[in-house]
Each structure stands twice: as C-alpha cells, then as structure tokens.
Amino acid sequence: MARLPNWARLPRYSRGPTRGLGHDPVPEAERPLVRQGHGEEFGPGSVLEVQDAVADGRIEDVPPTEQELEEMDAALDGVVLRSMTRIGPGYLLLALVLGFGTLSLFGAWLYQIFQGIGVAGINRPVFWGFYITSFVFWIGVSHSGTLISAILRVLNVEWRRPLTRGAEAMTLFSLMVGALFPLIHLGRVWKFYFMIPYPNVRELWPNFHSALVWDLVAILTYMTSSALFLFMPMIPDMATARDRTTGIRRRVYGVLALGWRGSQQQWHRLHLAMKVYTIVIIPVAVSVHSIVSWDFAMTTNEGWHSTIFAPYFVIGAIYSGVAALITVLIFVRRGLGLQEYITKFHFDRLGLILLAVSVIWFYMFFAQVLTNWYGGNPVDRELEELHIFGAMAPLWWFMVAVNVFLPFFTLWFKRVRRSLPAMVVITVLINMGMWIERYLIVVGSNVRNHLPFDWGDYTPGIPEIIIAGATFAMFAFLYVALSKALPFVSLWEVKEGWRLDKWRTQGISEEETESVEEPQPAAPLPSTSEAGEAAT
Amino acid sequence: MMPKFTRREFLKKSRMLAAAGTLGLSGCGARDDQARLVPFLQTPEEQVAGTFTYFTSLCQMCPAGCGILVRTMNGRANKLEGNPQHPVSQGRLCARGQAGLQAIYNPDRVQTPQVRTNERGDPFAPTTWDEGLAILAEGLSQSQGRMAIYSGHLPDHVYRVAARLLDAGGSARRPIVWNLYRAAEGRNLLQQAAAEVLGAERLPLFDIGAATAVISFNAGFLETWLSPVQYARGFAELRKGATRGSLVAVEPRLSSTAAVADEWLSPPGGREGDVALILGRIILDERLGASDRPSEVDAIFADVSVRDSAQELGLDFEQVVRIARGFAQADAPLAIPGGGLSGFDNAPAAMRAVLALDLLVGAPNRTLFLTPPPPAGGELDPREEVSSYADAAALVEEMGAGQVDLLLVLDGDPYHDLPQAMGFADAAAQVLLIVDFSPFPTDTSVLFADLHLPQHTYLESWGFGVPEPGTALRTMTAQQPAVPPVFDTRSLADILFAAARLAGPPYADRLPWEDEFTYVRQSVETMQQALNSQQIQTGSILTNNLENFFFEWRQFGGWWSAQEDRPEVSPTVPQNARPEPPVRLAEEGRPFRLQIYPHLLLAEGRHANKTWMQETPEPMTTVVWQSWVEINPQVAEELELETGDIVRVASAVGEVEVPVYVFQGIGPDAVAMPMGQGHVAYGRYASGRGVNTVDLLEMTEVGDTGELAWGSTWVSIEKTGEHEPLARIERSDATEMPTGI
Amino acid sequence: MAIDLDLCTACQACVVACYAENNIATVGEEQIQNGRGLHWIRIERYWKTEWPQPQALFLPLLCQHCVNAPCEPVCPVFASVHSDDGLNLQVYNRCFGTRYCANNCPYKVRMFNWFKPEFPEPLNASLNPDVTVRGVGIMEKCTFCVQRIRRARQQARAEGRKVLEGEVVPACVQTCPTGALTFGDLNDPNSLVARLAQSERGYNLLEFLGTQPSITYLKGVGAERG
Numbered sequence A: 001m002a003r004l005p006n007w008a009r010l011p012r013y014s015r016g017p018t019r020g021l022g023h024d025p026v027p028e029a030e031r032p033l034v035r036q037g038h039g040e041e042f043g044p045g046s047v048l049e050v051q052d053a054v055a056d057g058r059i060e061d062v063p064p065t066e067q068e069l070e071e072m073d074a075a076l077d078g079v080v081l082r083s084m085t086r087i088g089p090g091y092l093l094l095a096l097v098l099g100f101g102t103l104s105l106f107g108a109w110l111y112q113i114f115q116g117i118g119v120a121g122i123n124r125p126v127f128w129g130f131y132i133t134s135f136v137f138w139i140g141v142s143h144s145g146t147l148i149s150a151i152l153r154v155l156n157v158e159w160r161r162p163l164t165r166g167a168e169a170m171t172l173f174s175l176m177v178g179a180l181f182p183l184i185h186l187g188r189v190w191k192f193y194f195m196i197p198y199p200n201v202r203e204l205w206p207n208f209h210s211a212l213v214w215d216l217v218a219i220l221t222y223m224t225s226s227a228l229f230l231f232m233p234m235i236p237d238m239a240t241a242r243d244r245t246t247g248i249r250r251r252v253y254g255v256l257a258l259g260w261r262g263s264q265q266q267w268h269r270l271h272l273a274m275k276v277y278t279i280v281i282i283p284v285a286v287s288v289h290s291i292v293s294w295d296f297a298m299t300t301n302e303g304w305h306s307t308i309f310a311p312y313f314v315i316g317a318i319y320s321g322v323a324a325l326i327t328v329l330i331f332v333r334r335g336l337g338l339q340e341y342i343t344k345f346h347f348d349r350l351g352l353i354l355l356a357v358s359v360i361w362f363y364m365f366f367a368q369v370l371t372n373w374y375g376g377n378p379v380d381r382e383l384e385e386l387h388i389f390g391a392m393a394p395l396w397w398f399m400v401a402v403n404v405f406l407p408f409f410t411l412w413f414k415r416v417r418r419s420l421p422a423m424v425v426i427t428v429l430i431n432m433g434m435w436i437e438r439y440l441i442v443v444g445s446n447v448r449n450h451l452p453f454d455w456g457d458y459t460p461g462i463p464e465i466i467i468a469g470a471t472f473a474m475f476a477f478l479y480v481a482l483s484k485a486l487p488f489v490s491l492w493e494v495k496e497g498w499r500l501d502k503w504r505t506q507g508i509s510e511e512e513t514e515s516v517e518e519p520q521p522a523a524p525l526p527s528t529s530e531a532g533e534a535a536t
Numbered sequence B: 001m002m003p004k005f006t007r008r009e010f011l012k013k014s015r016m017l018a019a020a021g022t023l024g025l026s027g028c029g030a031r032d033d034q035a036r037l038v039p040f041l042q043t044p045e046e047q048v049a050g051t052f053t054y055f056t057s058l059c060q061m062c063p064a065g066c067g068i069l070v071r072t073m074n075g076r077a078n079k080l081e082g083n084p085q086h087p088v089s090q091g092r093l094c095a096r097g098q099a100g101l102q103a104i105y106n107p108d109r110v111q112t113p114q115v116r117t118n119e120r121g122d123p124f125a126p127t128t129w130d131e132g133l134a135i136l137a138e139g140l141s142q143s144q145g146r147m148a149i150y151s152g153h154l155p156d157h158v159y160r161v162a163a164r165l166l167d168a169g170g171s172a173r174r175p176i177v178w179n180l181y182r183a184a185e186g187r188n189l190l191q192q193a194a195a196e197v198l199g200a201e202r203l204p205l206f207d208i209g210a211a212t213a214v215i216s217f218n219a220g221f222l223e224t225w226l227s228p229v230q231y232a233r234g235f236a237e238l239r240k241g242a243t244r245g246s247l248v249a250v251e252p253r254l255s256s257t258a259a260v261a262d263e264w265l266s267p268p269g270g271r272e273g274d275v276a277l278i279l280g281r282i283i284l285d286e287r288l289g290a291s292d293r294p295s296e297v298d299a300i301f302a303d304v305s306v307r308d309s310a311q312e313l314g315l316d317f318e319q320v321v322r323i324a325r326g327f328a329q330a331d332a333p334l335a336i337p338g339g340g341l342s343g344f345d346n347a348p349a350a351m352r353a354v355l356a357l358d359l360l361v362g363a364p365n366r367t368l369f370l371t372p373p374p375p376a377g378g379e380l381d382p383r384e385e386v387s388s389y390a391d392a393a394a395l396v397e398e399m400g401a402g403q404v405d406l407l408l409v410l411d412g413d414p415y416h417d418l419p420q421a422m423g424f425a426d427a428a429a430q431v432l433l434i435v436d437f438s439p440f441p442t443d444t445s446v447l448f449a450d451l452h453l454p455q456h457t458y459l460e461s462w463g464f465g466v467p468e469p470g471t472a473l474r475t476m477t478a479q480q481p482a483v484p485p486v487f488d489t490r491s492l493a494d495i496l497f498a499a500a501r502l503a504g505p506p507y508a509d510r511l512p513w514e515d516e517f518t519y520v521r522q523s524v525e526t527m528q529q530a531l532n533s534q535q536i537q538t539g540s541i542l543t544n545n546l547e548n549f550f551f552e553w554r555q556f557g558g559w560w561s562a563q564e565d566r567p568e569v570s571p572t573v574p575q576n577a578r579p580e581p582p583v584r585l586a587e588e589g590r591p592f593r594l595q596i597y598p599h600l601l602l603a604e605g606r607h608a609n610k611t612w613m614q615e616t617p618e619p620m621t622t623v624v625w626q627s628w629v630e631i632n633p634q635v636a637e638e639l640e641l642e643t644g645d646i647v648r649v650a651s652a653v654g655e656v657e658v659p660v661y662v663f664q665g666i667g668p669d670a671v672a673m674p675m676g677q678g679h680v681a682y683g684r685y686a687s688g689r690g691v692n693t694v695d696l697l698e699m700t701e702v703g704d705t706g707e708l709a710w711g712s713t714w715v716s717i718e719k720t721g722e723h724e725p726l727a728r729i730e731r732s733d734a735t736e737m738p739t740g741i
Numbered sequence C: 001m002a003i004d005l006d007l008c009t010a011c012q013a014c015v016v017a018c019y020a021e022n023n024i025a026t027v028g029e030e031q032i033q034n035g036r037g038l039h040w041i042r043i044e045r046y047w048k049t050e051w052p053q054p055q056a057l058f059l060p061l062l063c064q065h066c067v068n069a070p071c072e073p074v075c076p077v078f079a080s081v082h083s084d085d086g087l088n089l090q091v092y093n094r095c096f097g098t099r100y101c102a103n104n105c106p107y108k109v110r111m112f113n114w115f116k117p118e119f120p121e122p123l124n125a126s127l128n129p130d131v132t133v134r135g136v137g138i139m140e141k142c143t144f145c146v147q148r149i150r151r152a153r154q155q156a157r158a159e160g161r162k163v164l165e166g167e168v169v170p171a172c173v174q175t176c177p178t179g180a181l182t183f184g185d186l187n188d189p190n191s192l193v194a195r196l197a198q199s200e201r202g203y204n205l206l207e208f209l210g211t212q213p214s215i216t217y218l219k220g221v222g223a224e225r226g
C-alpha cells in the first residue's frame, strides 16, 4: 500500500465534502502495488497524478504523522520565506521594467496636469473615457479578491487556504490602482480635497447627494477594510517571519506582528475577529461595486439609467475578479515557486466558479440588452445598434465572444481547467473582454445621448492610453514589490488546514485533545520574550 | 474619576451619533443650506466692477449700417449692442455686428506705420507717422492723376473724402468699392431693375413686415443680403402677423433663409426668373392677379407653358400651383428679387421678371416701395455711383498696363477678395507705390504694399453713415469713437487730410479740413441746414440749435425723420422680362455649377481674423474654421464621397482641395462653397486656413451691365483619397429629428 | 425664457452675443474637431426630411435652467447649484472637473474648459468685467446672464422696488434680430414669458425626463414645420 507523499496532501483539502475520496476504497487485493516514499514516483508537479492515483485507489490516502507534519511545516515556511528574501537578477529586471511602467503613468499624469486635461481624448459629449473605464475595471478586479476569499471562508471551503492571501492582496493592489483614476480624471486635481468633508470657514461640505461622494466613501471604506482583511490573518505569519529573519526585516516584521506570541487567547481573538470580519466585508464589497454602478445608473443617460445595473456590475466585477485572480495566481505560483501548494486542483475549482459566474453575468447582460432592444426607446435602440452593428460592433462582438462563448465552451472541460496555459489565455481574454465591456458602457451611452445633433465619438488621447496601460504595470509592480515583503501564502492557515484534515480523517489523538477547539499550528512558537520586545 | 462607560451606554451614544450624522449629512443638501452656499457663488458676479458707459455709434462690419451702442468701462469696449432707437437695428444686431470688438482688440492689428525697406513680400520695417505721411504726400504730389483707390468696404464719409482726393489729384477715376461680397449683393443690378420697373434708380424698400406672403427669389435676406437685421425684423413681423405670413424661397442652395421658409423651390441656378414667370402665368390663368395691375403686365406671362417649364426645372407642378395661389390670394404679397440672381448672365431679365410678378399681384405701394432719399445736402448727397465689376476689372487692367503709379488700398484686400483670374497680383507689380490703410496685415499689404499706414477701427473714429437700403425713416447715423485708440493708429480721414496738407495744393485745397472730427461736424451742420431749409422739423432731434443738434446727434446715435416716408412707386411694365436660360451650361468634364455664397460670418473674408467669426458655425453645415464644398447626397454616393473626404475642385482657371460636406440642400447639378477663407496673411487666425473659393471663378460678365456673373463657373470634382474630419458643431452625420423635439 | 422656433432663422447672432457678454473663449479648429467648442448657446440643425425634399429645423439650445436639474445633485462639491431666483448656476471656484454634471445634463449644454483659455493681448481688453474668466479644468455654461440680473436687482433694491418686466435681458435675447427669444419672470403670471409658456404651441425639450426646464419652446407652426 502506497503512502501519499506529504507534499501531495494539499490537494486533498481541495476536495469538496461530497467527493469523499477513500470512502469507497477498492478492495485491498485489487489495489496496485505502489512503492512507498517521498515523491519517488510522483515528483513535484504531478499532483494531478497523485490525486488520480488516490481516486483510483492505487495509493492509499494516509494522513501524515506528527513528525511528517512538522517536516511539512518547515518545508512550507522555507519555501515561502525563501521567496521573500531571495532577490535574483531576474526579479530585479522585472521590478525595474514594471517600475518604469509605473513611472510612465505618473509622467503622463503630470504632463496632463500641466497641459490641461484636454490632452486626453475626452470631449463633449463623451466626458468620460478611458479613465473611468479603467476605474470601473480596477474596482471590479478588486472585488473578487476579498469577496472570493470571504465567501470561501464563510463557506469553510478547505481548499481556499493557500489562495486567500494572494486574493486579498490583489484586492488591495487593484484598489490602489483604481482609486487613482477618480483623481487622474479630474479637471483640477489640485482641488481634489473639495470632495473631502473637512471643516471650513464657509461651512461648505461635499454634496452627499452625489454618487461620486458615495463613491469616495465606499472606496475608502473598502480600501481600509480590505487592507485590514489582508493584514489581520497575516499577523501570525508576520510573527513567523520575525522569527525566521534577522536585521531590519526582523524589526519591521516584529512591529507588524503586533506582539503576536501565539497564546491561546490571541488565537481565540484572531479567529473570532476573522469570523465577524469575513461576514461583514461581504456586504461592503457588494455595496462598493453597486455604488460604482450607481455613478451611472443615477443619471438620465440612456443605457446607464437601469435598475439592473448594480447587480450587473457586481457580478461583472466578480467575473473579472475571478479571472484576474486565476491569472495572477498562475504567475505568482510560478514566480514564487509555490507549485506545491497552489495546484492544478485549485485552478480546476476556480475555473468552475468562473464558469458559473460567467453564466450569471451573461444572464444579466442579456436581460439588459434585451430590454433595451425591446424597450422602444429610440436612444436605447440606437445604442444597441451602435453596439451590435455600428462602429462599436467589433468591440462588442469581441466582448461577447470572449466573455460569453469562450468560457462556456472551454471551462466545462476539466482538461482545460487544469491546463495552466489555457487558463492564462482564457482569463486574460475574459479580462480584456470585461475592460471592453466597461468601455462600451462608459463611452457608448455618451456617444448616443438624447440629442442626435450631439452624438459624438471618442478616440483616446496618448496620455490616456499610456495611463490606462501603465496601470497594469503598476498593479504588477505592487505585486512584485510586495512579494518580497509579505508571505504570499497564509502559512498558519495552511498548516491549520493540514491538521484539521488529519483530525477529520483520523480522529483526535489523546495529546491533542485540548487544542481541538482552536487548532494551533505548531510552527510559529516564538521565543516569547524577544517577540514581546519587538512588538512593543 | 472617569465616568463609567458601559456597553449599554456606548450603544446609546453611538445611536445618537448616527442620528446626528444623518441629520448633519442631510443638512448639507443644497436646498436646506442655500443661504450659506449662495454668497460664495455670487462673489464674482455680485461685485459690480463699476458703471458702464454707453456710446452710440455705427456698425461697419457690413454695408447695412446698423446703429449700435458700445458698452464701455474704463475706456475699454466690452460689448456691442443694437441701438434701440435706431431705425435699422432697433436694438438688435447680427452676428457680425457683435464681433466688432474683435476688430478693435484684434491681437494681429498693425500697431504702427510700416514701410517696406526691401523687396515686396519681405517683412516691413516700423516707421513713424511723420515719415509715413511724408512718403504718402510725396506719392500724391508725384502721381499726377495716375492714382487709384481700391476698397472693399468704405464708410460713407470716407468715400466722399476719397472721391475728393482722386479729384484733387486729377484722376478721372472714382474710388473702386467692389469685391465678391458686393457682387453677390447685386446692388447695381437691383437698382437698375428698380429704375426700369419702379421708376427710380434706388434700392427698393421691401416691407417684409407688412407682407403676408413673401417669395424670395434667391435673396438670402436673413443672412447677409443688404440689410439682414432690418429684414429679419420684417420676417418676425411677417410670422407674427394676425395670420401667419408665409415665406417661399426659390433658390438653388438651401440657405438658412430657405430653411426657415415654408417651402423651398430649387430650380437649377439661373432659372429662378423662369419660376417667377410660371407663377405669374398660373396667377393669370386662375384670374388671381391684382385688379389694379397695369394691364400690359399680362403680356409678360402670356406665352409661358407652365407644365413644361415646371417639368424642365424639375419642380413639382402641384406645389408650384399651390404656391402661386397662396401668393396671389394673400392680402399683401411680395416677391423679392435677390442678389443671388445677379450671378447669371440673365440677371437683369430675371430681376425684371420678379418685379413684374410684383406688379401682377399689386405689390407696389403695398409691400414694395423705394427707399427714401437720404437727408439731403452738400457732402451728404448719395454716392454718385456704385462700382461695378467692370470698374474693378478696368482698374486692374490699367494697373497692369502701368497706368497707375499710386494705389491706395483704403480698407480691403484686393489680393484675396478679387478672383485670381482678374490678375491683381501681376498688375500690382506694375504699380510704383501701393499704400495700404487696413488696420490689419492683409494679404495685399503683406505681399504688395510699400507703405502701410494703419487706420483706426470704426470704434475709434468719427464718421457718419446713411444706411442703404434704409428704412422708411430717412436716417443719418452717427459714428463716434467709443474708446481711445488701442495702438498708434490714425483714422483714415485724418491720414488723408494730413497727407493732403503735406502734399500742398491742389490736395490741400480740396481737403481743407483739419481732422475727421471737423469734417464730420461740418457735414452734420450741412445736414441740419438742409433739414431746416426743407422744413423737415419732425426729426428725432427737436432742437434747432446747432451745438445742441450735434450733441444730440451723437447722443441718440444719429438723426432720423419722425415720420415714415415711403416715396410712391410709379411702376412701369418692364420691356424684357423673359430671362433666357444662362448661356453657360455644363461644360465637358466640368459637370457641376459652382455656387459661391458669402459666408454668414466671414463675409468675403474680412472677418476671418476674428475668432468669434471663425468659431461660430455656418448655420446649415455647422462647419467652423474651415472651407468646405457642399455636395448633393446622391452625387456623393455616386462619387463614393463622405463628409470629410478631401476632393479637388477644379474650374477652367483654378483648382483647390477642400473637404466635402454632404449636404441635403444642394441639387445634383451644383456644388456650393462659401467665401471667406484662404488668406495668405491676415493674422494668426486667418492665415493659411482653408481655400479661397473666389479664385475658382471665371470672368464672365452679365450681359452688358458690367457686372460679374459669379454664379456661372463650372467645376469638376475629383476624389483625392485623403480624409480629414471636418470641424463642425454637429457631432454626427445622423441628425435626423429625434422624438421629443 | 421662451424660444419661438417659428422665428429663429439660425442667424447665430445670439451665439456671438453670448461669446461677447460672457467672456467665452474660442478653442480653435483642432479642438472643435474633437467636439470641444464652448458655445453656451448653439443652434442645432436637424433634418426633418432629407434630399430631395429637405426640411431643416433649427433649435436654439442653451441651458434649460431645469427646475429639477439633473446636473445639480450629481456634483460632489456643490459647484452646480440652484440660486434662490431659480437659476442653475456654476460656481467656477468650486468646480474641480469631474464632468459628472455634463454627463447627466440631457441637453449636453455644459461646456468644459479642456485647456487654459487664451486671450492674447489686447483681446483681453474686450472682456466683460462683470464676468469671471474661467480657467482650465472647470465646467461652464449659460447663466441666463446672471450678471445682468444681479445688476438689475441691485438697482431695483437701491430704488426699493422690484425688478421690472423687461429690465433684464440676457445678451442673446437682446440681440436676436427676430425676437425669437423672450426672457422674463416665469413666476409673474403677467409677464410675457409666462404667457408664452402657456401657449398651446409651447412644449419643453425632452419633457419626459422630468427635468422641468425653465425654457419653453414654441413649436414652429408653418406648413409641416416641426
């Protein structure tokens, strides 16, 4: 009987409760004989085969021993912390390129500030263009990070564990990028503080009737809460990092660990806080994109003025967010060498979610188009004609192809979901499609307004193109830069998962009884005094 | 001791806070807190910077002669308004009139006298007035009658000074005031027709307001023709009458006048006269002619075959009959022979045909009058003659033949405004001294002038004007400086007087005035004496005292009679009122007739240096800042052209490349182009912009009238394959009527 | 304001008058190609029918000074506000250029300063001292010539009376050669404009949006005119 190698334990968590592997074992005599040992026949990366082997009953699904668990912990810590501390030339080059891209954003922005916003291609009647498109896009991308992570946590989906950190970080970074756009698109950005409710002698406040103020509030709330959402579960990991590093890093991590010693009480509070927070952040996330949609839906413009807009935007945001998450995870996994922890199984599952979301999104999209088409409102009708047959048709059809047909005809297949190159292509295409969808919404309704005399067109200006493009560099840059500072896999959660799994399949042994309620990973047991000092 | 802060209390407090927050937020709404918001809002506009001072004056942006008010503060003019009491403008002003501010404060004005120290065409060198005037005086003394004066637009008082100057120099010429804008107005031809039909060689007075049915025969009277503000007011009265008066436009291009007309008939260019004949014949057939019509008038329409003609002209016969009935049955019908007719060699007959139609329906003395004579007296006699194309052509020819040594370009730009085919450029090379007096660096000045003595704009100088065509009130409008001169310039009359003084006799004798002011004042004196002697006491100014009269003349913006004076028309039935089709029909390889029209805002190009005029859209196409060629949609489809495609428009004498505007209102046999752009110089806003469409014109005369048949050039259209988006205010091609409008 | 479509001849006098009165900058050919003209009032030319029987219709379009103005609630900083006399005004100092109001104005009459406006010397001398010159990055639009209203109101206040009918005329109304535009106090039932607003020819532009414009358009009444 073969033992399942340690590194291959991970995918097990990814199995849903219904897929009780090993519950229906093949009779012992019929099982093929598999040699024991670490990765001897299943090298790293062959997770799929291991799973298949387990499923076929070729190998036995044996939980790790305590000692093995500790080995696994150490291996995980090693991989993650190594990726944090090692800076190779390839990394530097990448960071340099992306940094330069980020700089070009600010360069173009400065140029625009000094020349006047007119260097952008926006005009009358297309007052909003690439900037607001990018804004909606990035806010959309920011969605799924937190939302997916929160939903998976709430549903207690075990395979989430290695993914949550990356997802939450994605939220924060894309929010940081997205939140730039309301500033970039201002005619007089140096007066942006007018929007902030600060006490002043004229007793002038921002207009709380304006959806833009709602936006400001929503985005700031979301930014704060998703930063916390990222940070909170990172505290134990910070402590781990503190204990495994030296010098300045150690000090910084020490501060960030907030005096984490791994005491019962601390674990208890962390878990409680996470439980509450996870639930609370879901409505926040939903409301943020609803509010972004209300920027449009609260107007009189045909094509924007629609009741379905809030859910449509939210689902669109989740759609592009999940796609972005997959893309990002594929690259992060590769870049940080996390193949053992983020496996094809994850992409398989995320692919399924993506498929489901794409179908819901298509449903709403279809409802929107259909009602516009049949509504009898001539401007709505014109708008749809512009999209479907007119000047915007290439974009529109591209969007339909990659956002409706592409996922539907590919993601049903496990082979596709498990093929990383295919997933990269699909998810990137989906996000291109989603960007275009936002573009069609933002620009389309302005191009076709109530007065045909003022129907316009729009060609983006060069600064707009640079800025919209450079945001991708900036997003990647944030990711790349912070990958050297943050553990991109939640160490303690993964470790916790392993133990939970072990107990679940094996029952709890005597010596572990007291920690059943609050599972406690073995790894981050700091030398208390030092940690306390560093934290204070 | 700290008060104990319990959980319950916390919740209570936070609930209160939340409530306060809600209140606070809603308190920030505009409605509730308006009192605080509004003062901030009003800050700039609430501060009254001072009190405006208004000066009356005379608009010189077109020849119509509206009285204006100049609103000034701190010696700067900041708005022009119509003078509410002035008979022509009555408080209104057209688009061009409004833009006078950009003439005086134009950043490209010539700021000092300039003299050419090297080749013509090289940059000028600045000089002083003393030197400049000395050169001019020298030129005057030397010219020995070999002197000529050209202008595109000359204020009344300067015309008289200029005429005297020529006289004094022994030149037999009159000042030439001619360009394509003038030609398109067709003043001369209209006066001649009036002489034949209405009995006096003056412009007719079209009382549009008193009419109830108007047919305009190619008269863009709501755009640029003759006196647009006056006519627009008439149009409003026509529409607002007890029964809404109708307007029918007969013209080949759908101008904005035709667009506001109830019906538009579009015969081929040059066939508008035939439409008058058809209408007349239908009216006769239906026995709808006026009972008091001169009986001979019937003969004019006798052998018109209405159906055939209508078919030949491509008109809907039913529609024509309907129009004819409506017209003849109206209480007060009026047919207007417009300047557009003057572009064809059959113009005199066509105008007579239209006036004959007026006779037929009894328009004379009901809606059709003659303009009253101006307030009589010495310097105020009407201009003896208006220049014709032949005069201008003769001048250019004499210049070319070396018979002109001194050319004074008083105000205008002959190089730009005269068609290339007239050969001004070559002719100018033969003139020894060319002096330009424009306030602006015109093409002529930059390329040819040897001396540029910049004159004031009209808001800086004195003057007077007799509007032509005037209203039923006899008028002499006052022009006075409203602001001090912006630059080191002088008024045109002053320059001429000073030069005459320097040149000595005979100039000094014929131009004895010290300055423009004395001249104007003396003219007003003369007028007052004439008024006294003619016992016209019922004018707008009731004083007899000369001092007070002059004061009030300036204060009210002029003198006008208090009673309407509509000289009786004694119609005679014209001889030849049967226009032949234009001689020049489509030529081999040039299938489109070129319809050139004065730009509503740029006119012939005078206003191309004013940003307001450049940026205000031409009403039908909404194009700004550019030249374009209007092409019929069917033709455009055949030639596979769309709006913005650049085509080569070529006539026998020239070719230009312009973007296409696919236009609903032009027939398939013609293409239309506005005048106005294509300057070589003329300041930063005009130079190098668009094309000069008059350069395409061939020089065909209208019979023996000496006028230019400016509508009879035929062109070819060739696609270049290039495309440039037109600068226009309409943002799309699809501007069909939406619902809810 | 009431606009009689039967009288408007598209002569553009109002357009230029507004330029002069309100210090509106011109932007040049290239910017117009991008649709960035700053005309506070423009004459929209529609085709009711096309060649061979073309019928054009002119629609003078300026800010409708909506009672229920969609441009107001969307402005995050109260730059687009209602004055106590019912005008919809733009506070230039406060505007920071989100262009949200312009998106939400169904009449597309809000004009944005994409660049710093230029008034090369001595063109700046023709600026109206009563009206602010707007800078880059802010929205502007027809104010019903608020500076004239304020002047008249101050005058009337000083004389202890109400502003009289006809005492205030915006520049466009003042110059319109056909008198197509009529301005007055809609709250005064005897004013000409209030009576015109009751006209059976009267309608509001895009009425179904519920913006309640202060401008009443009087339909053209001629043969088959819109």
Ligand code: SF4
Pocket (backbone or CB within 6 Å): C062, C063, C064, C065, C066, C069, C070, C071, C072, C088, C104, C105, C106, C107, C108, C109, C110, C141, C211
């Ligand atoms: S017309 Fe437009 S700018 Fe004017 S008040 Fe209405 S919504 Fe506002």
Ligand code: SF4
Pocket (backbone or CB within 6 Å): C017, C018, C021, C022, C040, C041, C062, C141, C142, C143, C144, C145, C170, C171, C172, C173
């Ligand atoms: S009311 Fe004043 S601001 Fe408004 S369009 Fe007329 S002139 Fe311009």
Ligand code: SF4
Pocket (backbone or CB within 6 Å): C007, C008, C009, C010, C011, C012, C013, C014, C015, C043, C060, C172, C175, C176, C177, C178, C179, C180, C181
């Ligand atoms: S001034 Fe009057 S007639 Fe002329 S375009 Fe404006 S509204 Fe129409």
